[in-house]
Amino acid sequence: DKTHQCIHSLCGVNHWVRALASVDDKYLYSGSYKTVTVWDTRTMQSVRNLELPVAMINGNPSNGGSVYCMTVTSRYIIAGTYENILHIWDVRTYEPLRTLTGHFGTVYALAVIQTADGVERLFSASYDTSILVWNLDTFQCIQALTRHDSSVDTLATTKGTLFSGAADH
Secondary structure, three states: OOOOOOOOOOOOOOOOOOEEEOOOOOEEEEEEEOEEEEEEOOOOEEEEEEEOOOEEEOOEEEOOOEEEEEEEOOOEEEEEEOOOOEEEEEOOOOOEEEEEOOOOOOEEEEEEEEOOOOOEEEEEEEOOOOEEEEEOOOOEEEEEEOOOOOOEEEEEEEOOEEEEEEOOO
16 A cells, blocks of 8 residues: 655745646646746746736736636646636746636636637636636637526536536535
């Protein structure tokens, strides 16, 4: 029998880590206050810190505060924040690409599904009870799913199907 044990702790983040994501065996991405950190999983060292860009939200500047959820695709690093914002960076160059708005509550979960015609759809779940559907080719919100009566806290996908978990049972 094997036991699980800590083999290494990643140090150097600026605040609590609230989100983790990985797309391959090379990098781990962690989200904390105003920052996404990219870690090399072979050396266990930080290779890049991505500061959350400032966006105008209802006429006020905001970077989103803490990162609450993340997902990584072959093209993008995507972070959902406490202040209702989605930030998107290019996964290869780390350049900030877009800041998406549309939620009215903390973004708690993200998931991506590729359609039969090859288009990636991003799903963002929020405290505002909605799941927004985004086209990742155009960065446009194409649908709002409003099935839940309370905070939508988690998302999962399998075989092209989206599952959501919320505080409304």
